[in-house]
Amino acid sequence: MLKYDFIYNQLIQQIQTGTLLAGAKLPSIRNLSQQFSCSKSTVLTALKKLENQHLIYAIPKSGYFVVDHQLPHVPSANDFIDFATSSPTWHAFPYKDFQHCINKAIDTYQADLFRYGTPKGLPSLIVEAKKLLETYQIFTHEDNIFITSGVQQSLSLLSIMPFPNQRTTVLVEQPSYHLYMDYLKTYRLPVIGIKRTAQGIDLDELEQIFSTNTIKFFYTMPRFHNPLGCSYNKKEKDSILKLAVKYDVYIVEDDYLADFEQNSKRDSLFTEDLEERVIYLKSFSKIMFPGLRIGLAVLPPALISTFQQYKNTTDIDSSMISQAALELYLKSGMFNRYQLTVAEDYKQRANTLQHSLKKYLPMYKTATDNCMHSHIILPKQVNLKLLIQQLTQQHIFLDSIERNYLDGFYRERILKLNVSNMEEQKIDMGIKEIALALTNSNNYFS
Template sequence: MLKYEIIYFNLLNQIQLGALQAGAKLPSIRQLSREFSCSKSTILTALRKLENQHFIYAQPKSGYYVVDHQLPSTPNTSNVIDFATSSPSWYAFPYKDFQHCINKAIDTYQADLFRYGTPKGLPSLVREAQKLLETYQVFTKQENIFITSGVQQSLFLLSIMPFPTKRTTILVEQPSYHLYMDYFKTYQVPVVGIKRTSKGIDLQELETIFSKQDIKFFYTMPRLQNPLGTSFCKKEKDDIRRLAYKYSVYIVEDDYLADFDLNTKSDPLFTDDMEQHVIYLKSFSKIMFPGLRIGLAVLPNALIDSFQRHKNTADIDSSMISQAALELYLKSGMFERYQKVVSEAYTQRANILQQSITKYLPDFQASTVICMHSHIVLPKEINTNRLIQHLKLKKIYLDTIERNYLYGFYRERILKLNVSNVEDYKIEKGIQEIAHALSHPQNHF
């Protein structure tokens, strides 16, 4: 082992064991040179390696300091089967690849980081986003694309901004995305719901609501709906668009799981929108990670100016570092390669989930779509909350459906099942335990 490597590992060990904690100053180069009986250039070589790995930083005319003494997190081994968590498996993400993009982004866009961002997002990211959207069969001009701080910001802005129709009431599927339901409960925005099941929605009811109520837009997840895991067929999408045109209602299409749809012939509602009534939203929270806080919004021409004004007052622009790093991640081909790997991994989990439901819960109404999240409909005699508490004692975690509904809307007895964070070998065992509990309800609840 070379001398500088011995010094490097010695200092690294002190940092990782906490002898040198975050903010601590390292001994001077002269002191280290005496301690290790070597030249100053050897010490500098060891220090540069620690600096390049972000363990220390240099302060001109002062010395070297520790950035952080904590070790990187490692995945915990656990016998818990977590069907409740919907975030992706963090340890599966190629952090080293994305770290390259972050470091390169900081070098490339140094000046931009010290200015407020552009109104619609980093122009180079908008160009890459346009190419990415085309792979989802979303063809649009760059001027119609906005970079937002996640899909939540898009939903917030669309909910508060005026539309050309001057209508105010929002229509949402029930159940639906829980954070958007929380938004309605918090801000008391006018909203009504329409029931969605594994069989879809009642189109006659949809037309009645469109024709008789003051509907500004209809928020829907046509593909792999959250929390049901179901998708609309082409005819349903065509009918929904036709009704939207007939009654001048906009559609907000949340396509957050576009990367995981196995049906290559399933296009978004946006694809066949000839009258600019569909607003398309895309998130990176599932395919990458929620902390990125980047979303895409594709807007009809009539909404661009209003959306822009409201976005400027909300946050001026999304994180420039995140935008620049994502642009490089897309442009370099890293995203495409990772997309393929993670899609295959989640598809495997989704297949195991669907096969397990079919095998152990054949008598329960459920989604038949291959998706990382699904559901079963429970009979009336089952107390859902007690079932969830009973299974928790067996280290099987499930989430209630309460937050996926608006206040006052009838709640189906739905048991949500999400395998985003469940290892392959645990899925069947977890479904088997659920089936056992449901087959002996008198013993538990």
């Protein structure tokens, strides 16, 4: 073993065992060279290795200090079967690649980090975002693209800002994205729900709502609906667009799973929109990680000025470091390579989920789209709350549907199933246990 490696190992052991805690000062270079009977350059080589791993940092004329003595958390193996967690599997993300982009972003955009940001987002990221959107068949001008702090910020701004149609009521599918439902309920905004199932929505009911209510916009997830997992067909999308134009209603399209589309012929609503009625939202929370807090909003020209005004008063800008790192991640080709890998991984999980549902629960209605989350419709007599509680005791975790609905809207007995954070081999086992619980026990029926 080389001498500097020996010194490195000795110091890292002291850091990891807590002998040197976070913030502690290391012995001086002179003392270390005397302690290990070596030259100062050998000590500096060992310290540089620790510094490159972000374990220590240097203060000129003061010495070296420990950044953090804790080891990265590595989750232990468990026997849980988790159908409730919707976040992506964190350890599948190539965080080392993204770390390179963060470090490079700090070096490249040093001056920008000390400014208050840009009104629409980092210009160089908008350039890369435009290229990325084109891979989803979203063709637009850079002036129409905004960088937001996740899709949540876009939804918040759109919900409170005035629209050219002078309407005030939001129409949402039921069930729908639980955090947006929470937002609408918390701020008591005017909202109406329309039932959506694996078979779609009632277009006659949609027209009736459009024609008799002051609908500002219709919030929808045409592709891989959350939490149902189903998608609209082309005829349904065409009909929705025609009704929106006829009744002067805007459409907010949340395309959060665009990266996982396997059908090259299935485009977004935005792609089919010729009348500038669709507001397109794109999230990176599923393909990368929620903590990035970066989203894309593509706006019709009529909404840009107002959206800009409201965005400026609520948030100066999204994290510049996150924006700069994402720009480099996209430009370097890292995102594209990772996207292909993770999309294939999720495709396998989705296939396993659909196969298991058909195998063990063929009698229940469910979505047929190949998506990493799905659902089953249970009979009216099923006590869904009790079923979830009992399965939790068996270490099978499921999430309630309650938050996906508006208050007072009729709730189907929907059992949500999400496999985005689950090992593929556990999916079949979990669906089998759910089927056994429904088949072999009367305790869930009331």
